[in-house]
Amino acid sequence: MxxxxxxxxxxxxxxxxxxxxxxxxxxxxxxxxxxxxxxxxxxxxxxxxxxxxxxxxxxxxxxxxxxxxxxxxxxxxxxxxxxxxxxxxxxxxxxxxxxxxxxxETVLKDITFGPKNFGVPEAEAIETAQRVIRIVGLDESYLDRSPFNLSGGEKKRVSIAGILAMEPxxxxxxxxxxxxxxxxxxxxxxxxxxxxxxxxxxxxxxxxxxxxxxxxxxxxxxxxxxxxxxxxxxxxxxxxxxxxxxxxDVPDILNLMHRMEQDLGITLTSRPRSAAALTNALEEVLR
Ligand SMILES: Nc1ncnc2c1ncn2[C@@H]1O[C@H](COP(=O)(O)OP(=O)(O)OP(=O)(O)O)[C@@H](O)[C@H]1O
Ligand SMILES: [Mg+2]
Incomplete structure (x- = not known):
């Protein structure tokens, strides 16, 4: 464990x-x-x-x-x-x-800090930063910016990139x-x-x-x-x-499912967990 x-x-x-x-x-x-x-x-x-x-x-x-x-x-x-x-x-x-x-002071330094701390060579750490910044939905231009001048959502993404870079x-x-x-x-x-x-x-x-x-x-x-x-x-x-x-709270899909069962007088045979699965389950009983 x-x-x-x-x-x-x-x-x-x-x-x-x-x-x-x-x-x-x-x-x-x-x-x-x-x-x-x-x-x-x-x-x-x-x-x-x-x-x-x-x-x-x-x-x-x-x-x-x-x-x-x-x-x-x-x-x-x-x-x-x-x-x-x-x-x-x-x-x-x-x-x-x-x-x-x-x-x-820069996003690049922030993201490479962890890997470098664990002994990853500089060049490799930079490559990793370029990769993970894209994974979190930002482009490479962000690497030169100061993390303090970013929006809340951008900061969040950079902080996620920093942990992804360490590949835990x-x-x-x-x-x-x-x-x-x-x-x-x-x-x-x-x-x-x-x-x-x-x-x-x-x-x-x-x-x-x-x-x-x-x-x-x-x-x-x-x-x-x-x-x-x-x-x-x-x-x-x-x-x-x-x-x-x-x-x-009750998940939306579950609310919707209960509502459909009640209003349509049906019982679904599965427990759909997504909109797509709910459609399939509905098709099954209405067929
Ligand atoms: N540094 C701290 N000193 C004293 N009490 C704290 C400290 N940090 C958290 N607490 C208290 O400990 C309890 C648990 O806090 P915790 O941050 O783990 O909650 P949480 O479930 O993550 O809440 P949230 O959904 O708001 O993030 C809270 O009642 C909080 O007031
Ligand atoms: Mg919390």
Whole structure:
């Protein structure tokens, strides 16, 4: 198992002595290849905090996280017994707010920073930058620009390119498509899905968009008030669980399907997860 949480608690130091409990008793396993996971839950439920434990950006107060055989726990990190570089190479995390990730004076320097840090020669790092900037939907002219003078959506794309350039085995994206226009959002989702499908990598996406979850995810994790309350199949989640309790929306396709079944007095024989699949399912019963 590439990442394994063992009964993890995490508390942010707050203004008062008590602090703020953001993760409670989390146990969870993630494979290093072949997974496509979405992580959902209402604002403040602990999603960002959870993924920041997956590359040792945050360290559990109690319990531990095993990352590629390295046991990350508080005492070991304090005594600097753990080398973080190999972990960061394997597990790439794109931040929710790109401002936290971009710091160099040009986009090129920003994207090549990671690969160079991991020993990739300059020329090769530049080639990689030219490749990944196009993957995220920007052209090469952006490489000479300052990351601070870009629009929100462009910054987001550059921060994603910077992590893609490191070619991690596990790619984690914290709300990667928020603030993007619909075309850009769909194009990027396709990029992430291709990375999973064609390169067999594990991709984890935090999102508030239930349509993305329903159509793409193979596994879904739900956070609620610092607890992991669901870990399993997305169709089961939306069709059998009381999702209102977790403040989750019903995906559009599912709403539409229920509406059609009611209004047309039919029962679909499959559980379509996309518009195309819904059309096929409808044709099947109306034939
Ligand atoms: N640096 C911090 N110091 C203190 N408390 C924090 C800090 N960062 C987050 N928290 C608190 O921990 C809880 C979990 O935050 P987290 O950012 O993990 O939520 P989230 O599920 O990612 O929310 P969102 O959907 O808004 O991004 C929140 O209640 C938040 O107020
Ligand atoms: Mg968050």
């Amino acid at each position: 590439a990442i394994k949480f063992n009964r993890v608690d995490f508390k942010y130091k707050g203004d008062d002595k008590k602090g703020y409990l953001a993760l409670s008793n989390i146990s969870l396993s993630i494979q290093g290849e072949g997974e496509f996971i979405t992580l959902i839950g209402e604002t403040g439920s602990g999603k960002t905090t959870l993924v920041q434990h997956m590359n040792a950006l945050l360290v559990a107060n109690s319990g531990s996280v095993d990352i590629y055989g390295i046991k990350v726990e508080k005492q070991a990190v304090k005594k600097k017994k753990i080398r973080l570089n190999p972990i960061r190479k394997k597990v790439g995390l794109v931040f929710q707010f790109p401002e936290y990730q971009l710091f160099e 085995d596990i790619l984690i994206l914290d709300e990667p498509t928020s603030g993007l226009d619909p075309m850009g959002r769909n194009a990027l989702l396709k990029v992430f899905y291709d990375i999973h499908e064609k390169l067999n990598k594990t991709v984890i996406i935090i999102t508030h968009d239930m349509n993305t979850v329903y159509e793409y995810a193979k596994r879904v994790l739900v956070m609620r008030d610092s607890y992991l309350v669901y870990d399993g199949d997305p169709v089961d989640l939306f069709t059998t669980k009381n999702i209102e309790n977790w403040n989750l």
